Amino acid sequence: MDIAYPIRPEAAAAPESGIVTLMEYGRGREGLIPLWVGEGDLATPAFITEAATRSLAAGETFYTHQRGLPDLREAISAYMARHYGRGGPIERYTVTIGGMHAIQLAIRLVAGPGDAVIVPSPAWPNGPAAIGVVGAQAVEAPLCLSESGWQLDLARLAEAVTPHTRALLVNTPANPTGWTASLDDLRAMRDLARKHDLWIIADEIYGRFLHDASLGIDARAPSFHDIAEDDEKILYVQTLSKNWAMTGWRIGWIEAPAALAQTIENLVQYSTSGVPVFVQRAAIAALNQGEGFVAHQIERARRGRRIVHDALARIPGLEAPPPAGAFYAYVRAPGRDGEALARALVDEANVGLAPGGAFGAAGADCLRLCFARNPAHLETAMARLVPVLEKALAGPV
Secondary structure, eight states: OOOOOOOOHHHHTOOOOHHHHHHHHHTTOTTOEEOOSSOOSOOOOHHHHHHHHHHHHTTOOSOOOTTOOHHHHHHHHHHHHHHHSOOOOGGGEEEESHHHHHHHHHHHHHOOTTOEEEEEESOOTHHHHHHHHTTOEEEEEEOEEETTEEEOOHHHHHHTOOTTEEEEEEESSOTTTOOOOOHHHHHHHHHHHHHHTOEEEEEOTTTTOBOOGGGOBTTBOOOGGGTOOTTSSEEEEEESTTTTTOGGGOOEEEEOOGGGHHHHHHHHHTTTOOOOHHHHHHHHHHHHHOHHHHHHHHHHHHHHHHHHHHHHTTSTTOBOOOOSBTTEEEEEOTTSOHHHHHHHIIIIIOEEOEEGGGGOGGGTTEEEEEOOSOHHHHHHHHHHHHHHHHHHHHSOO
């Protein structure tokens, strides 16, 4: 029997994940190669897990600093100084339960009922959904697809601003498209935000996964850190999930002007009450000792990108430019139903891809593939899915 419960409309409107729906469709199929989620297939390296084990053995199982261990926040600041030239005082950093928690905190700081947040789209669905859950509206600013890849349309971004707009949520390098903002793009968005007194929520978690060397700054993607002031209205969200194969650990951080430290701590208190100490010890080990592993991850992703692009680029009718950053191929099959294609690939190729519509209306005819995987598995996956896609695209639209 269906029973109507009186819950908040924004909670009731929280969307199901189109990625998870497809995963449920293919779950349990023997021999299926899963390329639908945003994580690699390498387990967390031993030097990280051993740090957590030592912490547990030492009895570090109690409540701790709401903002995160000072040692971890110092390690974060040092990491940011090494790679972005902008470390700063630890008061700028608060440790979170993964990047998603950091995004939720950032949105809660700047938006609420009646407000709007602009999101370049196609976009990772959790960001727009988190905007909706607080009662605000996520407004899509569509990216453009050309032979050189997905690009930001600055005119469309500016046109999306209204008196209700409070922030831009910018993910670069981007999931799912691989779009990577140039320094000129970042300056233009910064100037737009200044003009309209907007916040920027900068999701730069794939910043180390850069494939287009022409955009690179010391082998990483351009960052708002490169063009912003310390007191700029920018909230940076980060996670240890991707660089150090720690998706299941659920740890990240939010970086904000130091004046907001106590407010953010209060929001942590009333959402999670902090991050377990043993997980934070693992994060310290990752940041301080993990550069070799990060380099291995990046090189592995670049090899996966070559395998996938070489295969998909040969399919007539498929628009598959190589991504500039991150570790996804986001391809368009014009006029086709991306979800139907994804289900066909599960059924006929035994390969799991994410349907593009899960990332916004602009991606309804797209598919996303994660290539941060074992190269041998990717070779097998391409051999299976190319003929299925060729057959599907050869038929009538």
